[in-house]
Amino acid sequence: MKxxxxxxxxxxxFWLALSGHYVAFTLILGxxxxxLVMWLNRKMHISDEKVMPPLLLLRLPRYWAWLLxxxxxxxxxxxIKIWQPRLDIQPQFKKIPSPWKRDVTRVVHANSxxxxxxxxxxxxxxxxxxxxxxxxxxxxxxxSPEMKEQLEKLERFQ
Amino acid sequence: xxxxxxAIALLVAMALTLVRALLGPSIFDRILAVNTFGTxxxxxxxxxxxxxxxxxFLDIALVYALINxxxxxxxxxxxxxxxxxxxxxxxxR
Amino acid sequence: MWDILVSYCSxxxxxxxxxxxxxxxxxxxxxxxxxxxxxxxxxxxxxxxxLIVLGLVLQAGISLVTLKLLFILLFLWxxxxxxxxxxxxxxxxxxxxxxxxxxxxSSNS
Numbered sequence: 567m568k569x570x571x572x573x574x575x576x577x578x579x580f581w582l583a584l585s586g587h588y589v590a591f592t593l594i595l596g597x598x599x600x601x602l603v604m605w606l607n608r609k610m611h612i613s614d615e616k617v618m619p620p621l622l623l624l625r626l627p628r629y630w631a632w633l634l635x636x637x638x639x640x641x642x643x644x645x646i647k648i649w650q651p652r653l654d655i656q657p658q659f660k661k662i663p664s665p666w667k668r669d670v671t672r673v674v675h676a677n678s679x680x681x682x683x684x685x686x687x688x689x690x691x692x693x694x695x696x697x698x699x700x701x702x703x704x705x706x707x708x709x710s711p712e713m714k715e716q717l718e719k720l721e722r723f724q
Numbered sequence: 725x726x727x728x729x730x731a732i733a734l735l736v737a738m739a740l741t742l743v744r745a746l747l748g749p750s751i752f753d754r755i756l757a758v759n760t761f762g763t764x765x766x767x768x769x770x771x772x773x774x775x776x777x778x779x780x781f782l783d784i785a786l787v788y789a790l791i792n793x794x795x796x797x798x799x800x801x802x803x804x805x806x807x808x809x810x811x812x813x814x815x816x817r
Numbered sequence: 818m819w820d821i822l823v824s825y826c827s828x829x830x831x832x833x834x835x836x837x838x839x840x841x842x843x844x845x846x847x848x849x850x851x852x853x854x855x856x857x858x859x860x861x862x863x864x865x866x867x868l869i870v871l872g873l874v875l876q877a878g879i880s881l882v883t884l885k886l887l888f889i890l891l892f893l894w895x896x897x898x899x900x901x902x903x904x905x906x907x908x909x910x911x912x913x914x915x916x917x918x919x920x921x922x923s924s925n926s
Contacts, residue, residue, distance in 0.1 A: 584888070729831075782889065783885070786885060
């Protein structure tokens with residue numbers, strides 16, 4: 567229930583931000599579309615407390631700030647690799663442990679890996695991720711304890 | 725001026741991406757190329773809207789970003805199973 | 818004074834973004850196989866998109882346009898890893914391997 571209210575509030579804000587025309591007719595259309603989305607959401611279980619714990623929303627911005635730094639670093643790394651006259655890459659597959667209790671944390675983990683250039687999640691198993699990495703360095707960054715710490719904080723916060 | 729340079733750079737990048745889409749060799753290379761081509765179109769639409777002073781283009785870019793995502797997934801599904809509705813889905817319904 | 822500074826910042830962001838978009842395109846052509854090309858595409862989806870959209874945000878100032886731009890960025894950053902993952906998984910499932918050696922290395926570790 568709390569989650570539905572939160573979601574509705576977010577949808578209303580989203581609609582108001584995108585619309586820009588605040589006349590009765592469009593407002594009615596907006597209410598109808600939000601009602602439709604909420605109905606579909608209830609029917610298809612797209613988003614509920616399990617998928618998106620409200621507390622996680624508070625913690626995520628700090629995680630994103632850290633992730634953004636990582637993304638910038640690895641972007642520069644990959645850009646340099648692309649421009650180097652001789653290709654100096656060590657493409658490799660590796661299994662990375664992902665021992666998270668909650669699915670959300672695993673999704674965040676896998677998506678963060680894909681979002682950082684130089685590493686892509688290929689497969690998600692119960693407690694491992696199969697990762698493809700462009701170079702040795704990007705793979706080392708993934709296995710660093712720093713990422714584990716960040717994710718642990720995220721999991722504890724739920 | 726800078727906006728025009730950005731638009732041209734995006735167009736060149738899009739052309740190079742199309743070359744990759746045409747070369748292939750595998751179907752996944754082509755899908756990857758088309759997907760990133762879509763990302764570039766979204767950015768180009770945004771820049772073009774600013775270039776011509778018509779912010780309405782941003783709405784198109786927004787919708788395009790979503791359609792691009794869904795179409796990529798749909799195409800992938802189609803190539804994995806040969807049909808858009810997977811047998812798994814039918815069972816759960 | 819402030820306006821000039823903001824416009825210079827916006828120019829710098831846009832130029833870096835365009836440079837990165839070209840970088841990614843070259844990477845897409847240069848890299849030897851599908852998975853490595855995917856990493857090049859990652860550059861375009863994350864930092865390149867971020868820089869160009871932020872450059873536009875600085876030009877727009879605070880308005881609904883800014884909000885829309887940020888939504889575009891949010892959508893791109895949320896959907897691109899999902900699409901990339903789906904693509905990588907599909908390729909892996911279809912049996913697309915770079916070489917046998919790499920697979921052996923992965924199963925040993």
